Amino acid sequence: MSSNKRFAALLILGLSGASCAASPHRFECPAVLTDGKTTHAFAQIELFDKPPQNNGSLMPAETDYGVKWSVSENADIYMVCGYSGTDKTITVHAPGVSLCKGTQSPLAAFCD
Numbered sequence: 001m002s003s004n005k006r007f008a009a010l011l012i013l014g015l016s017g018a019s020c021a022a023s024p025h026r027f028e029c030p031a032v033l034t035d036g037k038t039t040h041a042f043a044q045i046e047l048f049d050k051p052p053q054n055n056g057s058l059m060p061a062e063t064d065y066g067v068k069w070s071v072s073e074n075a076d077i078y079m080v081c082g083y084s085g086t087d088k089t090i091t092v093h094a095p096g097v098s099l100c101k102g103t104q105s106p107l108a109a110f111c112d
Contacts, residue, residue, distance in 0.1 A: 027094035029081035029109040040083035045102045045109035047071075048078040052091060066103040073098045077111060 033040045047069050050056040060067035071077055077100065079092040092111075094100070100111035 025096075027079060027092050027097065027111045029079060029092065030090055031108070033081075033083040033086065033088060033090060035086060035088060038085070040086045040088075042081060042107055042109070043084040044082040045100075046080045046082070047100055048080065049075045050078070051076075052078055052080050060102065063101075065105075066101060068102075069100040071098060071100065079109060079111060081109065 029042050029045055031042050033042075046052075047058045047060070048054070048056045049058055049071065058069050058071070060069050073096055075097075077094040077097050079094055079100065081090040081092065083089070094111040097111040100109070102109040
């Protein structure tokens with residue numbers, strides 16, 4: 001096989017592998033928490049670098065759309081999602097993310 005044909009074959013294999021690569025996972029706070037027959041709307045997020053019981057709360061930066069956290073990709077991020085009308089929370093483990101945001105409109109929180 002000529003070197004041009006080998007190069008073309010390797011290029012095609014490389015491109016097909018890149019198109020099949022998994023996209024980064026998005027971790028989100030659920031929009032609602034259902035407690036029995038009562039539904040509570042998402043209201044707030046707190047971010048931790050370690051399990052929340054270890055008190056590693058991170059401070060966000062204010063933005064025009066809400067808040068954001070830029071985190072190291074080797075951080076062990078946990079999102080604690082709070083809901084209106086209840087003290088119950090949902091904790092989302094988000095390993096390997098580099099950016100988390102909380103938006104005001106719509107009210108939401110996610111990490112990529």
